[in-house]
Amino acid sequence: SVVLMAILIGLTVGLIVLTGGIAFYVNNVSANRKMLAASRLDLELMSAMDAMAREIRRAQYIARAETVRHQVPCADVFCDGPEDFSLNGGDAATGFAQIELSYDRHDQGSSNAMTQNADECTGFRLRSQTIEMKTNCSADGGWLPLSDPATTVITELNFGVDCSVQSGFYTRTVHMRLGGHLGGDTGLARNLSESVQVRAALAASAPPAYCRLPSPP
Numbered sequence: 297s298v299v300l301m302a303i304l305i306g307l308t309v310g311l312i313v314l315t316g317g318i319a320f321y322v323n324n325v326s327a328n329r330k331m332l333a334a335s336r337l338d339l340e341l342m343s344a345m346d347a348m349a350r351e352i353r354r355a356q357y358i359a360r361a362e363t364v365r366h367q368v369p370c371a372d373v374f375c376d377g378p379e380d381f382s383l384n385g386g387d388a389a390t391g392f393a394q395i396e397l398s399y400d401r402h403d404q405g406s407s408n409a410m411t412q413n414a415d416e417c418t419g420f421r422l423r424s425q426t427i428e429m430k431t432n433c434s435a436d437g438g439w440l441p442l443s444d445p446a447t448t449v450i451t452e453l454n455f456g457v458d459c460s461v462q463s464g465f466y467t468r469t470v471h472m473r474l475g476g477h478l479g480g481d482t483g484l485a486r487n488l489s490e491s492v493q494v495r496a497a498l499a500a501s502a503p504p505a506y507c508r509l510p511s512p513p
Contacts, residue, residue: 330484337478340448341488344427345474347442348420349492352470355381355397356496359410368464370499373412374398379433381498383455383506385421391456391473392506394421396430396437399496422453425476443476450476452487459507465497466507 358365358374365372374380378396385393396419398412412433419430419437426445431438443450452475459466470492477485503509 333478333481333484334486337448337476337484337486340443341474341476341486344443344450345472345488345490347429348427348472349490351418351420352395352397352472352492353495354399355494356498357399358496359400359402361496364410365496365499368499368501373410374400374416375498379417379419381494381504383457386454388457388506388508391454391471393453393455395419395455395470398433420453422450425449425451427453444479446479448476449479449482450474451485452476457506457508459503459509462497464499466500466503467497468494468507470494 356370356374358372365375370376380396380398382396383392383394384396396417398417400410401413401416414432414434417430417433417437420442421428421430421439423439424445427442427450428439429442431440452473454473456471458469458471461467471489472492473487473489475485475487477483498504
């Protein structure tokens with residue numbers, strides 16, 4: 297009976313140790329899974345943010361701007377229509393859910409320089425929890441998904457523009473907010489923000505409606 301008792305005690309201690317080991321393993325696997333999921337979400341959102349920032353930074357660029365962009369208001373082919381720089385789905389105070397822009401993709405030596413071609417319009421918007429990207433200058437814009445809702449559900453996309461006047465031109469800083477969570481996991485969410493200065497200053501006699509102007513001193 298003493299041997300039996302010792303065996304039972306040994307089994308009990310072994311089960312306790314085994315249970316602790318299993319619990320540690322499960323917790324470790326769960327923590328690693330959450331870490332990998334968070335990294336994947338961060339990567340998806342940061343990739344989308346970088347893509348938008350890169351395009352917005354080049355908005356309304358035109359080759360040989362010093363010879364063609366001096367009139368007020370700006371009226372060359374990259375600032376003569378709403379496809380060239382406009383915001384929709386909101387207001388200047390709260391921000392907008394959609395931005396459209398264009399820029400000259402050709403270098404100064406190209407015969408197509410200073411001509412707006414079909415592939416020189418782009419933009420971004422939030423639709424059905426997906427970031428969509430405008431791909432051309434046609435009437436429908438050729439919007440295509442930039443994010444995959446099966447992987448990342450986008451819950452917020454917001455653009456706000458701060459404008460200031462320098463030497464008769466408006467400089468523009470676009471503030472972007474992007475939020476989302478993993479598909480099928482609403483508990484893991486992220487929110488990013490980034491500010492991008494548009495390199496091309498805007499010749500205008502009055503600030504565009506999308507501008508947020510600095511408060512007077």
